[in-house]
Amino acid sequence: MDFLQELKSLRDQVFFDERIPLPSDYDKIVIAGMGGSGISGKIFQELYTKEPVIVLDDYSIPEFVNGRTLFISMSYSGNTEEVLSATEAAKKRGCKVVGVTSGGRLADMCDHAIKLPGGLQPRSSLGYMLMPLLNSFMGIGSESLERVAALLEELDDDNEAAAREAERIFEGERIPVTYGFSPYRSVAYRWKTQFNENSKVMAFSNYFPELDHNEIIPLKSTYGKSRFIFYTFGKPGNERISLRMDGTGKVSGVTFNVIQPKGESTVERLFYLIHYGDYLTYHLAKLRKVDPEDVSAIEDLKKILKP
């Protein structure tokens, strides 16, 4: 599948309807996952706040993980060494472990595995990885998903606005910095990682209101200010965040490029903004004449790390 086909597959992925079997008794959710697989846990953690959700992106697990922990291991390949290490540790603690994976060693280690269709890059499987979490804990209705799919299709058909943004970055060889806000902090992080993996450029993310307590200062007066290009998203639900965006721009003399999400619900806007970032970073790769699919640096590192 070529990379553009991978991007377009997101639209169908949102209808993936496998569910995580919920134990009758658990007191917290711990999700282990790295990179393009782990992002789904990070997004879910922001959206679902009825129970504590702790996301791990490391080898080890905290002491509080025990038999009452619902442990979810996310790895598209099923062979991510950090996730395998954390999963092994969780099993020793007596956790029931649910794996979300297309295969690999993880599928065999778990008490229950949600089997994902294979053949994609991990970062292109976001719908497959995220939907079991959203459906199992938050019950996203099919009507809402139809609207999500329609918005994604709209972007698949016309992503010229994202292409124009890519040109602005390319022309100035600029460093994209994306500012999110709750519940889209992880979407800003997703943009950062897509810039990294697809476009092969350094990129960063941060979020309101935390950045107003430190990063606002260099925004005003850092050297190399013109090196950076700043993105944020429109329509924050909290009015204070809107005021902060405007005020931060005023105080620092920085123009934020505000990407307006389409969609009425949080989930619709979430997917819209994610997919917008997919296309923005894809177009930047094309302009830079780099292969958006190529992740050879990661593969090279894995060879070095091979035990």
Next chain:
Amino acid sequence: MDFLQELKSLRDQVFFDERIPLPSDYDKIVIAGMGGSGISGKIFQELYTKEPVIVLDDYSIPEFVNGRTLFISMSYSGNTEEVLSATEAAKKRGCKVVGVTSGGRLADMCDHAIKLPGGLQPRSSLGYMLMPLLNSFMGIGSESLERVAALLEELDDDNEAAAREAERIFEGERIPVTYGFSPYRSVAYRWKTQFNENSKVMAFSNYFPELDHNEIIPLKSTYGKSRFIFYTFGKPGNERISLRMDGTGKVSGVTFNVIQPKGESTVERLFYLIHYGDYLTYHLAKLRKVDPEDVSAIEDLKKILKP
């Protein structure tokens, strides 16, 4: 107090011995705090893993916060609007709220307030903010604190190595990127925020092993590679992290400037690395002829936000 005196006060702050009164019955710890006050919660969350610790840096609180939550509100000034908003919400949910503050409105809102000595910048009160957490939950012994203080004093007396690093950043007008790893991820973030506030330069942080799943790619091939300067810390406890550091450098052709922490214990190394970053960012401010104390951009924003 001048800024250098503020930095030097950290040595005495580690002996601050106020304790958080622990309820007989609670099932999770939630800590609210922003910027230079919130960093202590973020550091604590990494060190203490016996119970779930959730750190909030926003206006609202998650649904799971209830009467069984130990809610700790950290704000050096006591007037941080996000923390006041979260604290108010927590009280409505029936939480017992402990404030850690030098005064302001927070002290009056809390069921119990830990009163900190005033007169410092929030980011210079890290010892005062962090020690009540470490002492109350982890019981750091006085012998260990003596060793921490001795290490800090060593840096107060001789921070020439940090000054030389500052020169390298200054000469190339470079963008510092600091890579941490558990349990020093938040130390890397602390460096980033100190670069922002003290030196007035854009700076970023990230952590192993997550960065090996995305940021490693542009490390190899981003445009403007020479703009960046990369820091990491020595002596990671996990051997796979050491291998990743070396391997990431090899694959990407990036030289990491490895700052070796002094100290035998985690807490000693933690404070050493924090204080090294204090001096590094202080020296960079001096070279750039900016006032490390000045946070007028934050003050200007507060005026705009005034309700």
